[in-house]
Amino acid sequence: MESPSLLLCKGLLLTASLLTCWTSPAMARRSTKEIQVSAAKGARVLLSVPVESFLSFNWYKGREEHSDFMIAHYEKTQEVKLGNNSSGREEIYLDGSMMIKNVTQEDAGIYTLEIFGTHDRYEITHFHLQVYKIVTQPYMLLNNTVVRKRRHVSVFTCVTPDTGIEFNWFFNYKPLNLTERTTLSPEKHKLIINPTWRVDGGIYQCGVSNAFSSRRSNPLLFAMVYG
Numbered sequence: 001m002e003s004p005s006l007l008l009c010k011g012l013l014l015t016a017s018l019l020t021c022w023t024s025p026a027m028a029r030r031s032t033k034e035i036q037v038s039a040a041k042g043a044r045v046l047l048s049v050p051v052e053s054f055l056s057f058n059w060y061k062g063r064e065e066h067s068d069f070m071i072a073h074y075e076k077t078q079e080v081k082l083g084n085n086s087s088g089r090e091e092i093y094l095d096g097s098m099m100i101k102n103v104t105q106e107d108a109g110i111y112t113l114e115i116f117g118t119h120d121r122y123e124i125t126h127f128h129l130q131v132y133k134i135v136t137q138p139y140m141l142l143n144n145t146v147v148r149k150r151r152h153v154s155v156f157t158c159v160t161p162d163t164g165i166e167f168n169w170f171f172n173y174k175p176l177n178l179t180e181r182t183t184l185s186p187e188k189h190k191l192i193i194n195p196t197w198r199v200d201g202g203i204y205q206c207g208v209s210n211a212f213s214s215r216r217s218n219p220l221l222f223a224m225v226y227g
């Protein structure tokens with residue numbers, strides 16, 4: 001048997017949309033879910049939950065089920081209507097899922113899917129979208145890859161276009177151990193060897209990393225040829 005709220009809704013549907021109709025979803029069987037989603041910047045991400053038979057669904061940017069923040073509205077047998085908060089990069093599928101193409105940092109945040117199911121079911125799903133950046137491979141700058149004089153100061157510089165990253169240094173493919181002679185600049189993107197000794201000869205690499213990815217520069221052979 002259908003509840004009074006749903007019957008009321010069906011009546012209202014003739015003149016108004018489901019949106020205005022379901023102003024008190026508390027009367028329905030409500031369920032709420034939170035889902036974490038991560039996507040790399042520039043990728044496409046699918047936000048979806050398994051949906052049983054439904055009457056309509058709405059997507060919102062943010063946590064509020066309010067038409068000001070609507071991305072899309074779909075009512076069975078009608079067309080998907082885009083709302084104020086559509087970025088133009090969403091694809092809305094008729095099973096209730098939403099694909100965001102070419103994800104940007106501004107897309108990070110909460111998305112809310114509101115589903116009006118059959119038999120008075122009312123489902124809210126909050127998707128927490130985290131957008132991360134894959135770091136690019138850094139490269140190393142060095143004044144002289146071959147040192148011919150004593151008391152030489154060697155400065156390795158790690159070059160990267162990325163921000164919000166950490167620098168790591170490697171010697172002969174193992175994490176470099178800092179010493180009195182081997183120090184890093186405050187931002188850690190420069191390695192200073194002062195003075196340079198024969199034991200410092202070997203293969204150097206710098207690495208950059210963020211919470212999601214890390215890359216190392218190509219190995220660079222550094223040699224001392226003084227006697």
Ligand SMILES: *[C@@H]1O[C@H](CO)[C@@H](O)[C@H](O)[C@H]1NC(C)=O
Binds near residue numbers: 084
């Ligand atoms: C969503 O729409 C509101 C107006 O309805 C606007 O103020 C806000 O900036 C929009 N947000 C996004 C992420 O498009």
Ligand SMILES: *[C@@H]1O[C@H](CO)[C@@H](O)[C@H](O)[C@H]1NC(C)=O
Binds near residue numbers: 067068
């Ligand atoms: C969309 O936003 C504009 C202003 O940004 C506002 O005038 C309009 O009422 C909003 N539409 C909806 C459906 O919220």
Ligand SMILES: *[C@@H]1O[C@H](CO)[C@@H](O)[C@H](O)[C@H]1NC(C)=O
Binds near residue numbers: 042102104
């Ligand atoms: C993705 O978005 C960036 C800016 O946010 C833009 O420069 C780039 O052209 C877009 N790529 C595609 C395939 O749309």
Ligand SMILES: *[C@@H]1O[C@H](CO)[C@@H](O)[C@H](O)[C@H]1NC(C)=O
Binds near residue numbers: 143155157
């Ligand atoms: C090494 O290069 C840096 C910049 O890359 C420069 O500032 C510095 O003067 C150079 N040192 C020597 C000894 O050439």
Ligand SMILES: *[C@@H]1O[C@H](CO)[C@@H](O)[C@H](O)[C@H]1NC(C)=O
Binds near residue numbers: 171172174175176177
């Ligand atoms: C740094 O020190 C650790 C512990 O002593 C050692 O295992 C590692 O090999 C050292 N790294 C390099 C590059 O020598």
